[in-house]
Amino acid sequence: MDSSPAAASAASAPVVLVTNDDGIDAPGLRFLVEQLVAARRFRVLVCAPDTDRSGVSHCITWRPALRCKWVDIDGATAFAASGTPADCASVGISGKLFDGLVLSGINVGNNCGYHVVYSGTVGGAREAFINGIPAIAMSYDWVAGQSSVDDLKVAAEVCIPLINTIIIEIKNGTYPRGSFLNVDVPTDAAHHKGYKITKQGRHMARISWEQTVYQKPAVESYQTANMDVDSEKDSELVTSSENDLLFKRVLVRRSYDGEEGDDIDHKALGDGYVTVTPLGALSRAEADVIPYYKSCLSRDQDTYVAH
Incomplete structure (x- = not known):
């Protein structure tokens, strides 16, 4: 030792x-x-x-x-x-x-x-x-x-x-x-x-889908799967038959939600x-929505009791 x-x-x-x-x-x-x-x-x-x-x-x-x-x-x-x-x-x-x-x-x-x-x-x-x-x-x-x-x-x-x-x-x-x-x-x-x-803000790359056909993945100097990167990348090889529909993700827009x-x-x-x-580990709602949901639950309970 x-x-x-x-x-x-x-x-x-x-x-x-x-x-x-x-x-x-x-x-x-x-x-x-x-x-x-x-x-x-x-x-x-x-x-x-x-x-x-x-x-x-x-x-x-x-x-x-x-x-x-x-x-x-x-x-x-x-x-x-x-x-x-x-x-x-x-x-x-x-x-x-x-x-x-x-x-x-x-x-x-x-x-x-x-x-x-x-x-x-x-x-x-x-x-x-x-x-x-x-x-x-x-x-x-x-x-x-x-x-x-x-x-x-x-x-x-x-x-x-x-x-x-x-x-x-x-x-x-x-x-x-x-x-x-x-x-x-x-x-x-x-x-x-x-x-x-x-x-942490609300920034998000908004994603949609479009139909595609199989193409050989492009080779880049370094791959990235980050959603907010302006580059095309097929994540994996896809085999398909004539009955399959292929879709790929496309970047629609970036949203900042007025932050x-x-x-x-x-x-x-x-x-x-x-x-x-x-x-933190948990995803918590904004504090100001708590009174709203308490009110909703209270109304629902009153309606249930009334019937």
């Missing part, structure tokens, strides 16, 4: 578990792990999907066994799993030695507004949160035709100071456990305006800030 000072230091280092929804081979994850390993401050664990699982939200694997395969990533202990981001976070934090921070990302495409409902990246962080582990979901605001894989490396570098701050807060026992963080890095990551605490305020996540991201949005 190695009892050297270096071994003791490594054993006592803060543990970070990295997952994502783009898959174990995604550049965003690899760049983030590279930055964490280079810092020499963390014990880095990786458990990520073995293939792209974008847009699966908080989906979990229930009946089938989860297959995990060891993956060689320098400086980290890494496994590729057959499940979803939430599965990866869950199996990753199930070990007795884990007591640290879960990082999910770096995702290609922003996860602002209502997109957090669909996001597998956010789902991985949320799974950690509901199991009592601090977590950060991280995304880069990819713009098709403008962004490159190198921008993901810059986005990872941008997130490191925030990760360091959260680690210190956890170590000091001052980190609040009532939320997890959703971080979005602006397109021009190298010239961002700073970190900004924001609120105002510089502290709304998508607005601040567009202004060039790194947005840091605290999220």
